[in-house]
Amino acid sequence: MNANLDSPVQKENNTGKVIVGFNDKPFDIFLLKLDNLHLVGRKTPARINIADEKSRRKSCLVEPDMLFGKLIKFAELTEGYEIIYQKLPDEVIQDKFALISPLDELIYPLKRLIDGQEVAQPEEYWNNCATDVSLLDDDEIFLREMTGNILMEYLVPGSIVYDPACSTGAFLAHLKKISPEICTVGQDLNPNMIAIAKERVDKVCAGNSLIPVCSEKSVDVVICRHLNLDVVTSEVAKELFLAAAESLKIGGVMVVIGHTPILITSAWMEEQGFNVLRRNCVTPYAHAVFQLYLFIKKS
C-alpha cells in the first residue's frame, strides 16, 4: 500500500495522518528526538551541497522540510504503520532545527522487512559496488570531511585508527590525509574491497570483523560505518559493535556513522560501557542533520 502523505484526519485541530505500507520503505521514517519533543518525518533526497539543487539525493542527510510535525501516535495496523502528528508551522520547524544540540538523537525506528523478516544485502552485493569505486566514495565526501573535523583532536601522532568494514579504504585515507602520523588499519569481508583499500590504508586484512584483526584494547579510534540498514541486520549490528568495542582501549573513541540508517540506538550502545559525547552532526550551514555517534569507552 502506498503512503498517504497528505491526509489530515482532523484539519480543525491541526493533526495529520500518514499510513506507510510495509513495502513502502518504512525505514525512511525518522524521529528527531529533541529534549521533550519528538518530531517525525520521512527521508527524501537532500542537497549534498546546499548551493546546488542538482546535488539532491538520498543520503544520511535530513532537511527540515522532510518533517511532518510533532509525533502524537504511532501504531502498527494490518495495512502498514499509522503515524499521527501535530502539524507545526514552517517557522517553528525551522526554529527547532536551528536549536538541535549534539546530544539530540535522530533515529529510524522501522527496518527493511521481507515477509516479516529483517533483511540485509547479500555479501556478493559489495562485489558489484567494488567495480564502481568512485560512486561509492563520492557519496560520502561530506561524511568523511565532517567526521574528520570532529575527530581531529583525537587523531594524534601514533594513534591506531581501525575501520572494521573499510570497503575501499577512502574513509581511512581521508583521516590519514588530515593527520599523516596516525596508523590506519582496515578490515573487510570482501576481498575485492580489500584489494582497493590496500593501496590507501597502512594495514589491511580480509575477513569478518566479528573477529577483529586488531587485538583487544589496542586501538585508539574505531570508525563503525557498517552497523547500518542494508549492510547488516540489527542483531548482527549489535554483535559487530561489541566486537569492535573489544579492540578499543579504555578511553578510546568510537564513531558510528553511515550512508543508510544506523540500526542500533544510542541507549543500547551507551549500556555497553560508553559515555556519549554526541549523537548527531549538523552541516556547516545548518541545512541538514545526520546521525553521528561519538563515544568514549569507559570500561
Ligand SMILES: C[S@@+](CC[C@H](N)C(=O)[O-])C[C@H]1O[C@@H](n2cnc3c(N)ncnc32)[C@H](O)[C@@H]1O
Ligand atoms: C562499510 S559499508 C559501505 C559504506 C560506504 N558506502 C563505503 O563503501 O564506503 C559496506 C562494507 O561493509 C563490509 N562488511 C559488511 N559486513 C562485514 C563484516 N561482518 N566484516 C567486515 N566487513 C563487512 C562489506 O563487505 C562492504 O565493503
